[in-house]
Amino acid sequence: MSLLELDDVKVHFPVKKGLVFDRTVGHVYAVDGVSLSVRAGQTYGLVGESGCGKTTLGRAILRLVDITEGAVVFDGTDLAKLPDEEMRRHRQRLQMVFQDPLGSLNPRQNIESILAEGMAAHGIGADAGERRARITEILARVGLPTNALSRYPHEFSGGQRQRIGIARALVLEPDLVICDEPVSALDVSIQAQVLNLLEELQESMGLTYLVIAHDLAVVRHISDVIGVMYLGSLVEEAPSDLLYAEPRHPYTRALMSAVPVPDPAVEDARERILLTGDLPSPAAPPPGCRFHTRCPWKQETRCATERPALRELADGHRVACHWAEEIADGTITLSAREKAPAQLSG
Structure with missing residues (x-):
């Protein structure tokens, strides 16, 4: 059963000119007609060189950028047509792990505050004590100690910060997690640890992943199906082993x-x-x-x-x-x- 279906999704950014940038003179065709399907419990790897539109596609699924055309059907609901308030309620079930773990974490908030913010916004946990118990449990699952609650992002290593980003996504109990270059900013020795952690969490929590990356070795390690993007379009898709054996x-x-x-x-x-x-x-x-x-x-x-x-x-x-x-x-x-x-x- 498909949890996520993309049908001819396009994201075109207008190019503006004029004294007050009021004249559209063209468009950047960042995503130009992508169709794909991700089954529940599956890991779909999306690869391509920088500038091919894979990150824009991931953000479009979450409606972090506007969709120009096409349908993004998540569990039977077309997210592209939802009003903002309804989309906000769906976001608990769709979360993202960003490429830059330090840039995606608020440096003025401690880890407990960062993780509790989303829980409070979506009404998870009856009070602060219940939310803290849930946060403590998630931190343990991603391999961070309880004393991390009162510390700030700059006090952690790159690998630990990425674990915090993963915890922030998982604390909301999502069904689909979009991982945008989840290990590209990490040392090679840490990359394997984070990838193994993602696989363990998927198995224990029943998660579905869309993994965006440019490293073919990373995608092969974690993906069931791989899609290859070039200049805004999907040019090939196949099960992981088949794609590597016979591109x-x-x-x-x-x-x-x-x-x-x-x-x-x-x-x-x-x-x-x-x-x-x-x-x-x-x-x-x-x-x-x-x-x-x-x-x-x-x-x-x-x-x-x-x-x-x-x-x-x-x-x-x-x-x-x-x-x-x-x-x-x-x-x-x-x-x-x-x-x-x-x-x-x-």
Whole structure:
């Protein structure tokens, strides 16, 4: 059963000019027609390079930014159509863990006050004593001591602050937690601890996650299904193991080829794919396939003029590429100039 359904979601930001910025001269197409489904109890990983729109999509689900078009259906209710007051009541069930743990915590509030604020707003706990008991329980579950209640965010390490951010989300007993780059600001040694904690909490509390990240290793570790975004659109989606074993979209294949392999023999022998050119501006996306300006397999006759739909292949992938099958079976090949040498000779 799907807990969250996105149907052709678009988030376009107007570009204003004029003395008082009263004239709209264009739009930034941050999210431009994303459709996906997240089942209850599942972890959906959303990956893509910086500027592709994944964080904007996460914020749009929570209505932290306005949705231009499309539907965001959470447990049968279209959040995009809810009045503000009704949306406020739904927010208890949808929470977010932000990328910067220090920037998302009020430096003037101690930890008890930070966690109790949301509980009071949503009427959780009969009084301060009951709320404190709940906060103490959640802090213990995320691995923080009881004496953390009276301390302030700057007194904690980065990993501890992220645990506080997780506790702030979980203390409201949500059903869906959106994790926006939850470990990107942490040391590698701490990243694994936080990811393992998220998995343990999901199992014990029955949570559903939407994990936004740019690190493919992080997403593979925690996700059941992975969606790949490029320039505001979803270009590929598949179960985690299948996506890593057989990436079908040219962009996904290029991303996978850049991930280091610990086996030196495999690393030296494997093919690397070079992407030429820069990421186009979301204010002026190219016509046709958004990726065709950088795609090493592009076919000008169709790729530059017709935007591919996200379609399902026989193996369970959803891919937005006209030539996914032909690239996979070798009918359309990668030219030598678009391959990177596996190693430099001396």
